[in-house]
Amino acid sequence: MTVADEAAILALPFTVRRLRSGAFIAREGDSPQQTCVLLSGFAIRHKLAGDGGRQIFSIHMRGDVVDLHNSLLRWSDHNVQALTEVEAAFIPMSSIKRLIVSHPLVAYLLWYETLVDGSIFREWTLNVGRRDGRARLAHVLCEFALRLKMAGLGEQNDYELPMSQDELADVLALSPVHVSRVIKALSAEGCITKTKRTIRIDNWALLRQIGDFDPRYLHYNGSRG
Amino acid sequence: MTVADEAAILALPFTVRRLRSGAFIAREGDSPQQTCVLLSGFAIRHKLAGDGGRQIFSIHMRGDVVDLHNSLLRWSDHNVQALTEVEAAFIPMSSIKRLIVSHPLVAYLLWYETLVDGSIFREWTLNVGRRDGRARLAHVLCEFALRLKMAGLGEQNDYELPMSQDELADVLALSPVHVSRVIKALSAEGCITKTKRTIRIDNWALLRQIGDFDPRYLHYNGSRG
DNA sequence: CGACGATTTGAAATCAGTCAAGAGCAGTGG
DNA sequence: CCACTGCTCTTGACTGATTTCAAATCGTCG
Structure with missing residues (x-):
């Protein structure tokens, strides 16, 4: 990415808004006009089945561009919702689209993020489809620990899981x-200790083994892109 | 997309290869050097859990750009494999990357495809996570019928499902x-009749209802992009 | 204290998995 | 034409994981 690319990103117009826990950032069926970068708090993407069952696909945290998936398509195919109180920067899609066309490297970087x-997503599908309940939970706890650490938001072995057990379900x-x-x-x-929403990982190696967790799917390499 | 964009796509270098059923197009962990467009046959993407369980994420057919996900990342996070005999055009990643930078609208289109x-993917995760076996199958049969029709590869109510029941599992x-x-x-x-690998849908409305199938997630609108 | 929401527990019911045997079908070679 | 083989699919009996329902507990807050 060049200096000009960075300047173009920083020149994007945006408004910062604070959202209450539970507020919708995008709804299935909407035609989205803006995209959103999380500044603090957590958000989830999810979708409802016809019988009311809900599947959460991902949890987002500070720094994530939360709604590119929905925004570039004609209508949202899933919901994005604040899981906790959230502070977010909203950027008009029209500006993003202009930026994408004029600055290919920025487009590439954003694309990379969606990839x-x-x-x-794929790992979660594998998790839900091919692991039993115990392994699923272990896997998600490992992933969350690592992603929090990557985002500079917590200790790997002692963190807040920002959701109720209903949401975890x-x-x-x-x-x-x-x-x-x-x-x-x-x-x-002896893997974990959970008090309220605090997770303490007492035996990382065991948790990782139970959860069949191999972090390569996070494509983390110390930097971005 | 402009005429110049189209010309640039058509000018991409490629080699056509025929692959036997079961051949790997990409393997988890590989560092991919090319991407691939299916000309005929079917391919799947899948990933293995530690205990050997396999989850298939998607089925691809003629016209699908099969490996962009893997190709733009540093290493493949899942496998891509020919499900039937396959004819495919392979394009070097270096050319694709040059194209992306020089022709933003093409990049946008490809990005759109991955979105x-x-x-x-999300619908499949919902399917696997929140529907019972009967609904899952009904849903997948509906999706496949529609996608085959969209690709001009079959009748909506009478088609070949190109996989064994093990693969369907x-x-x-x-x-x-x-x-x-x-x-x-x-x-x-009375929903379907299955003989060998032929699916006949006898009651589309019922199958659709059982499968909780709403095709909007396919983002199909008669054209592409 | 009382009320509410979230979590825990127990018991019974259901869905799906496993194991093992048999049936159907195509290909091969005599 | 008939075994024989190998593969996929089907079936039955049993097991195990997870759900459901209902009641009890816990914690927080007014």
Whole structure:
């Protein structure tokens, strides 16, 4: 990326807004006019099945460009919602589209971000499809630990998981009751200690093994792009 | 897209190769040097869990740019494999990358393709996470019918499903045995008739309802981009 | 204290997986 | 034309994981 590219990014118009927990950033079916970068707090993407079941696809944190997927398509195919109180910068799609055309390297970088996102989606699908409840939870706890650390938001072995067990259930595609039991199981094995929403990882190696966790899918390499 | 953009696409160097069923187009961990457009046949993307379980993420058919996801990242995070005998055009990544930088609108179009792909991924995750076996199968059969029709490869109500029940099991995240039972159940309800690999849809409305299928996630609008 | 929401627990029911055997079908070679 | 082989699919019986329902507990807050 050149100096001119950076300047173009910094010149993008934006407005910062604070959203309450639960506020929708995008709704399925919407035709989105803006995209959004998280400055603080957490957001989720999810979709509802016809019977009301909800599947959460990803959790986003500070620095994530949250809504490129939806924004570049004609209509949103899923919901984006604030999980906690959130501060976010909103950028008009028209500006982004102009930037993409005039600054190919920036476009490439944004595209790259959506591809990494895609890689994480795939791992989650594998997780939900081919691992049992215990492994699923272990995997997600490992991923979250690492991503928080990567974003400079927490300790790998001691962090806040910003969601209720009901929400965790929709991440893991389990029932809330079973989530509770699986947490208990991992605790009993000496992997983790969960008090309220604080996760302490007591045995990283074991948790990683149970969760079949190999962080390569995060495509992390110390920098971005 | 301008005439110059189209010319640039047509000027891309490529080699056409025929691959046997089962041949790998990309392997997890590879550092890919080329991307690939399917000319005939079917390919799948999939990933293996530590215990050997396999999850198939998508099925590709004629016209699909199969490996952009992997190609633009430093290493492949999943496998791409020929499901049937396949004819494909391989294009060096270096050429694609040059094209992306010099022709922003082409980059946008390719990006768009990966986003639509992402939308389908999400629907599959929802499918696997939040629908039971019967609904999962119904959903996938609906999707495949429509995508074949969109690609001009078959009739919506009578088509070849190019995979064994073992492979279907890895699409649906079920066991092969259960796939067999679920097929039987949908047949008994008068939804479908399956003989060998031929699917006849006898009651589209019912199948669609059982599968909770709403095709909007395919982002199809008669043209591309 | 009382109320509410989130979590935990137990028991019963259901869905899907495993194992093992058999059936169907195509290809091969006698 | 008939074994024989190998593969895929089907079936039945059993097991195991997860869901559901309902009740109890816990913690927070007014």
